[in-house]
Amino acid sequence: MSDLSLIPYRRNPGEYWRDFSKEIISTLLAVVVIVLGAWVSKGSADWTYLLLRIKVASFIGILGLIQATVILSGRGGIDVSVGTMASMGLLFSAAIMRGQDGMLVPALLAVAALGLALGLINGYMIARLQIHPLIQTLAMSYVITGIIIVYSQGRMLLGRPSPALEAFVNNKVGPVHNMVVLWFCLACLMEFMLRRSRVGRKLVGIGTNETTARLSGVEVSSFTVGIYGFSGLSAALFGVLLLGNVHSVYLDVGNQYLFPSVVVCAVGGLSLAGGSGSYVGVLGGALVYTFLQSFLITLKMNESWRKVVFGLILTIVLLVYSRSKRQK
Amino acid sequence: MENLIIEARKVAKRFGGVAALDGADFQCPRGKIVGLLGENGSGKTTLSRILAGYYRQSSGTVLYRGKAVSFASPREAIRSGIGMVHQNFSLVPDMTVWENIYLGVEPLRRWGMINDRQIKRDLQLHLRRLCPWIRPEQKVASLPPAGLQLVEIVKAFSRSPAFLILDEPTSSLERQQVESLFSLMKEMKQSGMSMVFISHRIQEVEQICDSIAVLRNGSTAGTVDLSGGRAAEYGTIVRLITGNKEVLPGAKREAKKDRPVFLQAWDISDARTLHHVSLTIHEGEIVGLAGLQGQGQEELIMSLAGFRGLTSGRIELRSVPVPAWSARQAVAAGIFVVPGNRQTEGLFMDRPAFFNVTFPQATLPRSPIIISNKKEQEVSSHLVADMSIKVSSLCTPVTSLSGGNAQKVVVSKWMPLNPKLLLMADPAKGIDVQSKAELYQIIVGLAERGTSFLLYASDLRELVACCDRILILYEGSIVEVVDNVNLDEETLLSKCMHRRVIRQPEPT
C-alpha cells in the first residue's frame, strides 16, 4: 500500500492545455473576432449593438447546446431534425397560444410532449434498429416538414405569441438580454451536469466507447433513446422561444438554425465521433459564428464573398484542431 | 558486420516527454531466428514498429543489410523486403481471405489489372499448410481469432520477405497450430529468411529461437545464446526481463466446497457455442476455465455476465433461481466482468485515469446523482495506490499506460462496488511478468476476503498457480472438473487435449 498523497490530480500546467485546448482556442477566437469587429466598425458600433449581437448568438448557442448533447453521445450522431422540430414548436405553440398568457403553459406542455414523442421515435430507430443517426433524423425531418405542411395547408398562419412570452424573450436584466442570461445559465448547468452528474458521466462514457460503457453496466440502448427524446423535446421548446422573437410566423423559421447548430459545435472543438468536448466550447463557437458573420457584413462584403470567407475560416479552424489532435 | 540483416544501435524513441526506447541495441544475423522478450513498457513493441516502418527513431541508427535506413511508412519497409505478422491489425474485415492476403502486393496482368486466377492458385498451397479449414472466399470478419491470426501469418509469409517480424503470433493459437507455425518457420529459415519472434511465452521462444534479446526499460538488458543447446535457461531469461525471479502467488490452494454456494448454473446453453453447462461457484472460491483456444470460455464468461443470450437452463444465486438472466440482474447481484480486449471493451481510451477507475461507481443505479469532486479524487487516489497503478497524475489519459497498468485499471474499477463474483476473460494476456504477479496477488487477496472468481487464462500456469478448482471446457461443454491438488501444467494440458465430448450435466 503506497502513500496516496503521491498521486496528484494534475501534475503540471501542461496537462491543462492537453485537456482544455479546444475550449481555450474557441474562447480566444471569440475574443479576437469580437475585438476585430469592434475595431473595424470604429464608432458606428456601440454597446447596444454588441449586446444585440450576443442576443442573436444566444439563440444559435442554445440550439448548439442541444446539438452538442447529441454529438457527445457518439456514433457519429447528429440530430438533423432539430431545425424542423423548432419550426414545429413555433407553429404549434403559436396556434395554441393565440396571444393569450393563460394558454402559455398548455402550449409549452403540448409542444414539449410532441417533441419528446418524435425524439423518442428517432432514438428507438437509432438505438434498437441500428439505423444511422444522420439518416434517421434526416428522414424524420422530412416527416415533420410534411406534418407542418399538412397542418398549415400552405396558408398564412394564425396565432401569436403571448405577451408574457414576448416579454421574456425581449426584455433585459440590466444591460444584458434575458436570452443571453438564459443561454449562459443553461451552458453552466449543462456543463456541470456533464462533469459532475451521473447522467453526464454516462453520456461521456457512451460517446467515448459504447462497448465499454455497456460492459460497465450502463444500459446504452435506453440511454440513447433518451438522448434523442431530450433533443426533440428541447428543440421543440426552443421553437417556442423563437416565437417570442419573430414578428411573423412562417414555415421555415427553424431550419435556418440547423446548420449553425452543427457549426458552432465544430468550432467549439467537439469531436463529431462523440465523447470529446464540452458545452463551454459551444459558447465560444456561437460567439465566433455570430460575430464573424457581422464582421464580414461590416466589411461590406456581399453575400457571395461572405460565404466564401466563412467557409475558408471554418476550414482553417478545423485544420488547426486536427493538427492539435495529432500532436497529442 | 556483413552477416547481420538487421542491426539497431543505440536506438531511442520519444513520444512527447516519454522515452519508450532509450538507447537499445539489437542484432539479427542472416538466416537466424532471434527472440525479443520484455515486459510491456520495455520498448520491444516500439522497437519492432520502428523496424517495420511505423515509426522513425528519434535517435540512433538502424542498419538493414548493412545500410542505414529510416522508413517513413510501413509501405517503404515492405518494399525493402521487411514483413510483419501483426496481431489482427492488418486484415480488412469486409474482404475475403484471399483479397486480404494479397492486399498491397497483388500480382498483375497486362495493363495493371489484378490477376485473380494466379492469386487463387498460389493461395491454395499456402493455406493448406497452416489452416486447411479456411476457404479463400471466406470473409475475414467471419473467422474466429485463431483463424485471423493464421491468415495474418499466411499473409506475411506468402510475401517471402527477407526479414520477418512476428509479433505475438501464437497468442490465439492452439498447441498443434503453433507446431505447424514453427515447422514453417524452420523451413523458411533454411531458405534464408531471417526472423524476429516476439512473445511473452518464454518456453516457445526457447523452443524456436537461435538467440534471445531482452529489453528492459527501453534498453537492452542482455542477450542469451541458445545455439549451444536448448537447455532450460528459463530462470536466466526471467531474471533479465524482470530483474528478479518470477513469482506467481503459489499459496496453498484448498477446496472451498464447504463454503456457501454463491452461484449455480444448471444446464445452460446458448444459440451456438455452449451446450448444457452446469457449474457451481462457492463464496471466496477461485474457479478456473481451462481448455484449448476457443472452446467456449469467453462465451461462458459473457453469458454468466448477462451479455449473451441463453437459450435454455437456469441460474441460481444463493439457491434462489433467477428467471430471465440479464446483465442488469448480474450487475445488481455484484457480478461484474473484466472483458478480453481491454482497449476496445474495458477502457475509455482517451479519458483520464480517474474517469475510468470511477466509472461504474459513478454510473450504476444506486449511486448518487451528483458526483462530489473531492470524494472522486479521494477514491481514485486510493484505488490507484492500492492497485500499484503507475500513472503520473489522475488526469493522465489511459492511452499512455502500459498494458499491465491499463489492465489494472480495468480490474480496479469494480473494487469500490464490493464485487461478489468477478468474471475474467484472460486477465493477464499480453501483460508483463511483474504486473501479472501483482494482478494475481490482488485476485488471491480478494478471494480471501470473500470475492469469488471465474476466470480463464490462455497460460495454464496461471490457472495452476491460483485456482481452487478448474473446469475443463471442450466444444462448449464442461468435460471434467479438477481439484487443484498436486496439479501441474503438463497434466492440465493433457487433460485439455485428450477429451471426448461428454454431454452430461456435471455434478458439482
Place this chain on the structure above:
Amino acid sequence: MKPLELHLRAFTRNRLFMPLTVTVALLLVNVLFQPNFLAPRVVRLNILTFSPPILVAMGQAIIMIGGNLDLSVGSGVSLLNCWVGINMSLQAGMSGHNALILVTGLLMALSMGLIDGVIVGLFKVPAFIATFATSFIWLGLAIMIAPIPGGAVPRSFVHFFTFYVGPVNVMLLIIVSAALAWRVVRWFRLGRYVYAVGSSWEASYASGIQVSRITLASFALGWCYVYLGTLALTAQTRTSDSAVGDPFALNSIAAAVIGGVSMNGGSGSPVGALLGAIVLSIVMNIVYFSGLPTSLQVLVRGVIIIAALGLTVVAKDPRLGSERG
C-alpha cells in the same frame, strides 16, 4: 440442392437485391398512378430528369465506399452549373470557346474533389464537417458567378444530351458507361484499395497501401461523376442558378444508402446508388401523380423514404436486436 435454387439464393443474398426489388415494385406502383409512365415521350423526359441525381449519387457512392462522404456536392453542382451556364456562348454551338469552358469545368470539378480529398485524406479532418465547410466556399463562388439566375446554353449542347442513337438515348449510354467504368476500375488495384481503405484504413496502412492517395483518388473520381451529372442538369434546365444544387447533397447520400452503400464504408457500389436515385425520383413521381393534395405529398414522400431506408438496413442484418442490455 438444385442449381436453380443455388442461383436464386445467390441472387437474394446479393447486396443489390433489395434496391432492385424496391425499384421494380415502385415502378409498378408508378404505372398505376401514371398510366403513360412507360410511354416513350414520358420515358425520354424522365431519363433527362432522373440523370442528374443518378450521376451525383454514383459519385457520392464512390466517396462513401472509401469511408467518407461529401456534403459539398450540392454547392458543387451549383458552382459547376453556374460556371458552364454563364460562360458558354450561345453562338456557334460547340465552338472552341465552349469546349474550353467544358474542359475548365472538368478541371474545376477535379480541383474541388482534390481539395476536399486533401482536407479529409491528408489532414484527417472528419469528412462530414470538412465538406460542410467547403460547401460554403463553393456556394459563395457560385453566387459570385451568377448572383441571379441567368445565362443560357447553346442548343447543340442540349441536343447532345437528348440525342438518340437508334432507340437509345445518349444520356442512357452515359449512365451505363459510368456504371461500367466503375466495374473496370475494380479490376485494378485502385478499385480494390478504395474498398479496403473504406473498410479499415489501419489494415490498409499496415498492408502498405498509401491511404491518403487512395482517399484523394476516390474524391477525384467521385467528382467526375458529379460533373457529368451537372452537365446533364444544365442541359435540362438550360440555365444557371446558384440554388439548383441544394437538394443534391443530402439526397445523394440517401440514394446511396437506399442502394446498399454502407455509411461506414467498404461495401456497396455505385450501381446500387443508381437504383437508389431512381427509387427517390420515382417516389417523387408517384406522390405527384397520386393526386394527393400538395401538402400531403411532402409528408408521404418523407415516410416512404424512411421506409425504404429502414428496409435496406433491415435487409442487411436480419439478426436485429442481437445485443442485449
